[in-house]
Amino acid sequence: DIQMTQSPSYLSASVRDSVTITCRASQTISSYLNWYQQKPGKAPNLLIYGASTLQSGVPSRFSGSGFGTDFTLTISSLQAEDFATYYCQQSYTTPHTFGQGTRLEIK
Amino acid sequence: QVQLQESGPGLVKPSETLSLTCTVSGGSVSSYYWSWIRQPPGKGLEWIGYMYHSGTIKYSPSLTSRVTISIDTSKNQFSLKLTSVTAADTAIYYCARGDHNYPLWGQGTLVTVSS
Numbered sequence: 001d002i003q004m005t006q007s008p009s010y011l012s013a014s015v016r017d018s019v020t021i022t023c024r025a026s027q028t029i030s031s032y033l034n035w036y037q038q039k040p041g042k043a044p045n046l047l048i049y050g051a052s053t054l055q056s057g058v059p060s061r062f063s064g065s066g067f068g069t070d071f072t073l074t075i076s077s078l079q080a081e082d083f084a085t086y087y088c089q090q091s092y093t094t095p096h097t098f099g100q101g102t103r104l105e106i107k
Numbered sequence: 108q109v110q111l112q113e114s115g116p117g118l119v120k121p122s123e124t125l126s127l128t129c130t131v132s133g134g135s136v137s138s139y140y141w142s143w144i145r146q147p148p149g150k151g152l153e154w155i156g157y158m159y160h161s162g163t164i165k166y167s168p169s170l171t172s173r174v175t176i177s178i179d180t181s182k183n184q185f186s187l188k189l190t191s192v193t194a195a196d197t198a199i200y201y202c203a204r205g206d207h208n209y210p211l212w213g214q215g216t217l218v219t220v221s222s
Contacts, residue, residue, distance in 0.1 A: 036209075089208070094154075098152040098153070
């Protein structure tokens, strides 16, 4: 299985800050990398697919980049509703594996 | 718009079979891939597998000996069966649409394995 490692596991930031979450794959996955946001008690919500394509309806302050093994999710000008847990997921090959999650909390 | 809703027992005894159904409303199961993903309480996400109505199926190797995903086009539903469950199978089970990424999810249903 391809292992996905996110860093950091925990992030504290303030409204209007910009933050970056990284995701590293244990082998190359081209651009088959997706990002999800999950709020407590809710299903994950797809933010970005194909490493950098914004899902319809997702605010433009979310952006993704990367190729191969190293990827980033950047949230510019954090809003109150952005405080949640974020997961990366590779879809290069099955089983589709997820990172362990990054919990973003308000400072 | 298309909505997914999981249903099934919330409590299953060890060694028995977990059975869940996902009802698709506002769309057809005869299009798209349909998937199951689970999340142990307080932990991360684990992909279980997906199926296309034509019969294409992929399962997680860690579960393949115990899992079956099927589609019932007459009821517009798809299902998950997981045999010989243990406490390690306690999780929120989500159904989702997609094969590479998952833009649509059900709300999730908690299944607890306990005697």
